[in-house]
Amino acid sequence: MHSKTFTILQKKKNQILELWLNNQLADEGLREDLISNQDLRASSEELVDVLVSSASDDNLENPESSDFDPVLEILAGVSMTRARQGFSPRETGLFVLGLKEALLTVLQEEMSDSPAELYTESLKISRLLDSFSIVTFETFIKGREDVILRQTDEIAEISTPVIRVWDGILALPIIGTLDSARTQVVMENLLQEIVETGSSIAILDISGVPAVDSLVAQHLIKTVSATRLMGAECIISGIRPEIAQTIVHLGIDLSSIITKATLASALRYAFSSLNLEVKKAIREKVSIR
Amino acid sequence: MEKIPILRMGPFLLVTIQVDLYDRLALTLESDLVQMVNKTGARGVLIDISAVAIVDSFMGRIIGNIASMSKILDAETVVVGMQPAVAITLIELGLPLKGVYTALNVERGMDLLKLKIQGSADHEEEEDDEDSAIYSE
Numbered sequence: 001m002h003s004k005t006f007t008i009l010q011k012k013k014n015q016i017l018e019l020w021l022n023n024q025l026a027d028e029g030l031r032e033d034l035i036s037n038q039d040l041r042a043s044s045e046e047l048v049d050v051l052v053s054s055a056s057d058d059n060l061e062n063p064e065s066s067d068f069d070p071v072l073e074i075l076a077g078v079s080m081t082r083a084r085q086g087f088s089p090r091e092t093g094l095f096v097l098g099l100k101e102a103l104l105t106v107l108q109e110e111m112s113d114s115p116a117e118l119y120t121e122s123l124k125i126s127r128l129l130d131s132f133s134i135v136t137f138e139t140f141i142k143g144r145e146d147v148i149l150r151q152t153d154e155i156a157e158i159s160t161p162v163i164r165v166w167d168g169i170l171a172l173p174i175i176g177t178l179d180s181a182r183t184q185v186v187m188e189n190l191l192q193e194i195v196e197t198g199s200s201i202a203i204l205d206i207s208g209v210p211a212v213d214s215l216v217a218q219h220l221i222k223t224v225s226a227t228r229l230m231g232a233e234c235i236i237s238g239i240r241p242e243i244a245q246t247i248v249h250l251g252i253d254l255s256s257i258i259t260k261a262t263l264a265s266a267l268r269y270a271f272s273s274l275n276l277e278v279k280k281a282i283r284e285k286v287s288i289r
Numbered sequence: 290m291e292k293i294p295i296l297r298m299g300p301f302l303l304v305t306i307q308v309d310l311y312d313r314l315a316l317t318l319e320s321d322l323v324q325m326v327n328k329t330g331a332r333g334v335l336i337d338i339s340a341v342a343i344v345d346s347f348m349g350r351i352i353g354n355i356a357s358m359s360k361i362l363d364a365e366t367v368v369v370g371m372q373p374a375v376a377i378t379l380i381e382l383g384l385p386l387k388g389v390y391t392a393l394n395v396e397r398g399m400d401l402l403k404l405k406i407q408g409s410a411d412h413e414e415e416e417d418d419e420d421s422a423i424y425s426e
Contacts, residue, residue, distance in 0.1 A: 184377075191373030198393055225385040229376040231369060231392035 005121045008110050009052050009103075017048045019102035027094060034085045047074050047099070064131075075132055076139040083143025096136050100129035160186050162193040169270045170199045171263065173238075175208030183219035187226055200232050201270045205263050207238030217252040224257050233258070233273070237266035293318045295325050300332040301402055302364075303395075307340050315351045322355055326362045333402035334359050337395055339370025349384035356389040365390060365405045369398035 009016075021044055025037070054067045075096065082092045103125050111118040155176065165171045172190055176182075190202055204223065209216065220236060227234035237260040239247075247254060260266040271278055291314060296303040302325055304318070326334065336352065356366035367390040379386065390405070392398035 187377055188373060191376055194393070195373060200393060200397070222380050226373075226376040226380045229368075229371050229379055229386060229391055230373065231371065231394075231397065 012106050013052050016102050020099050023098040072135050075136050079136045079140040080143040083140045092140050096133040162189050168199045169201045171203040173205040178216045178219050187223050194232050202234045203266045204236045205238040212243045214250050235266045237263045302331045302334045305337040323358045326364050331364050332406045334366045335398045336368050337370050344375050346382045349379050367398040
């Protein structure tokens with residue numbers, strides 16, 4: 001003899017699915033731009049199928065039961081994809097909570113004659129679905145964190161290019177905040193490139209660094225000193241007026257370092273110390289006529 | 290006992306460190322080098338550390354000491370060929386080797402030394418222009 005809830009679940013599967021879908025479609029937060037109706041229907045249908053097939057008399061009261069593992073798997077998959085597609089937490093939450101709504105509505109219709117039973121069964125369903133929604137949220141946030149981690153890695157990778165601007169002159173534009181980890185990467189890249197190209201001048205352009213505090217300045221000084229130890233000269237360029245103000249107010253001594261306001265003036269200095277000369281070619285105008 | 294050879298090249302002394310520099314060896318090198326500068330009246334010392342992969346604070350100090358001692362004996366010191374990892378280590382140890390000249394390789398180190406003693410011998414003389422090039426737009 002099956003419990004009544006279980007029987008209702010089996011029997012009214014389609015009705016539950018329709019109710020749930022209607023709930024989702026009626027919600028004004030439905031993101032048709034991110035997920036098509038077919039996809040929504042497919043994933044909802046799959047979830048209801050698996051839920052009904054894995055539910056039994058005993059485990060309805062026990063959300064921790066391993067019988068629900070397939071359900072949790074599907075939920076995790078759905079929320080993970082939603083996190084990547086850029087759904088808001090609210091929209092993802094409504095997905096699961098909409099199912100609860102639908103289940104409760106069906107239960108209410110079926111058990112309207114016995115309020116006491118309805119109450120206990122509703123409580124069970126609520127508990128079950130609440131635990132599902134917690135799982136959904138956990139995976140959703142994990143998915144978002146994965147995205148953030150990947151972006152951090154990408155930024156770290158692309159943000160330290162060493163450019164060979166001229167024979168013997170390297171430039172390194174730094175964009176974003178300089179912390180210890182990044183300084184390490186910047187320093188290693190720069191020194192390696194100095195060895196490989198045999199460059200004698202390196203230009204560190206900090207126009208993309210939003211703020212310079214004493215720690216960042218310390219990192220810059222370290223990089224410059226390391227470059228000097230290698231036998232190359234390091235110029236810091238792209239110092240904005242605000243940054244110059246901060247540096248002086250903080251009492252940081254950069255007098256031992258060659259600093260230039262712009263990359264152009266740093267390059268000019270580099271040319272002159274390599275005895276190079278940049279000239280405008282005088283070209284005679286030849287008229288064909 | 291193991292010793293690091295000190296070669297004489299005209300007015301300069303050339304030291305190439307090919308082995309791991311342990312403390313005693315470094316101390317021997319320091320005293321040998323100072324003796325040699327005194328004996329030969331060398332004007333410059335070139336230390337090639339391109340084969341050195343590991344440094345500690347002691348070795349950093351020894352290099353600094355050699356430079357200061359040579360300076361007193363009127364010789365300039367140039368350290369050449371430092372590995373990136375070594376440079377980073379020295380900086381992290383807080384030893385920026387102030388007062389030591391550096392160059393990327395032996396060739397440039399020699400040029401630098403020549404420039405230095407030329408500069409001190411004759412201030413009026415202008416630097417060579419052999420490297421100059423013209424970039425046209």
